[in-house]
Amino acid sequence: MAEIQSNEGGGKKKKGGSKQKKISVHVDFTPMVDMNMLLITFFMLCTSLSKPQTMEISMPTNDNKITEKDKDAVKASEAVTLLLTGGDSVFYYTGQADVKDYNSLKLSSYKADGLRAFLLKRNTVAVNKINDLKEQKVQLKISQEEFKKQVSEIKGGKGTPTVIIKASDRATYKNLIDALDEMQICNIGKYVIDKITPGDYFLIRNLRNKGTLSQGSSK
Numbered sequence: 001m002a003e004i005q006s007n008e009g010g011g012k013k014k015k016g017g018s019k020q021k022k023i024s025v026h027v028d029f030t031p032m033v034d035m036n037m038l039l040i041t042f043f044m045l046c047t048s049l050s051k052p053q054t055m056e057i058s059m060p061t062n063d064n065k066i067t068e069k070d071k072d073a074v075k076a077s078e079a080v081t082l083l084l085t086g087g088d089s090v091f092y093y094t095g096q097a098d099v100k101d102y103n104s105l106k107l108s109s110y111k112a113d114g115l116r117a118f119l120l121k122r123n124t125v126a127v128n129k130i131n132d133l134k135e136q137k138v139q140l141k142i143s144q145e146e147f148k149k150q151v152s153e154i155k156g157g158k159g160t161p162t163v164i165i166k167a168s169d170r171a172t173y174k175n176l177i178d179a180l181d182e183m184q185i186c187n188i189g190k191y192v193i194d195k196i197t198p199g200d201y202f203l204i205r206n207l208r209n210k211g212t213l214s215q216g217s218s219k
Contacts, residue, residue, distance in 0.1 A: 004142045080122065082161045082179055083116070083200055086170035090115055090179070105203045110178045119186040122161045129154050130187050135205020163191040166200060
């Protein structure tokens with residue numbers, strides 16, 4: 001606390017015979033330190049720290065017992081393969097790669113009218129069902145737990161696309177994150193990260209050499 005000490009000795013006399021008093025002020029900050037510690041303790045106990053958010057990723061299995069036939073079990077009508085080659089562009093094709101048909105490979109981008117529009121159209125049924133569930137949750141017709149359960153069932157249901165993400169040596173970490181973000185935005189529940197194959201490189205190389213890249217959007 002502040003203390004005022006008065007020192008009357010040694011002062012010079014002013015005109016009129018009065019002495020000039022010297023006043024020294026001493027401020028004690030010890031109570032302020034105690035108060036700061038109490039405030040820090042209060043905020044530490046009462047503040048809720050942000051929790052880290054994680055993203056579930058389905059990785060390819062390394063089980064040697066799985067045959068090539070089992071690996072190709074995904075229906076061609078449901079499979080979509082993304083080829084990340086760096087930059088702002090992304091290649092994709094549906095079904096299995098057809099090295100004889102260069103135009104089966106499409107060129108798109110990470111913009112809203114590019115890859116996202118294409119995936120939303122492929123996943124229209126699931127997206128509409130999930131939007132209906134969101135409305136029911138807002139109206140308190142279903143609980144949060146029931147909402148998550150039904151959304152998981154819809155994403156993994158029949159008829160929903162299975163997306164295979166393949167990154168080349170030129171792809172960046174940002175390209176992979178952008179592709180994974182699109183999976184969440186488009187409500188894609190079945191997707192894996194796999195290695196790019198020589199056949200995929202063959203398609204990209206020949207398309208670039210021939211200059212026959214076809215721009216894909218929501219088609």
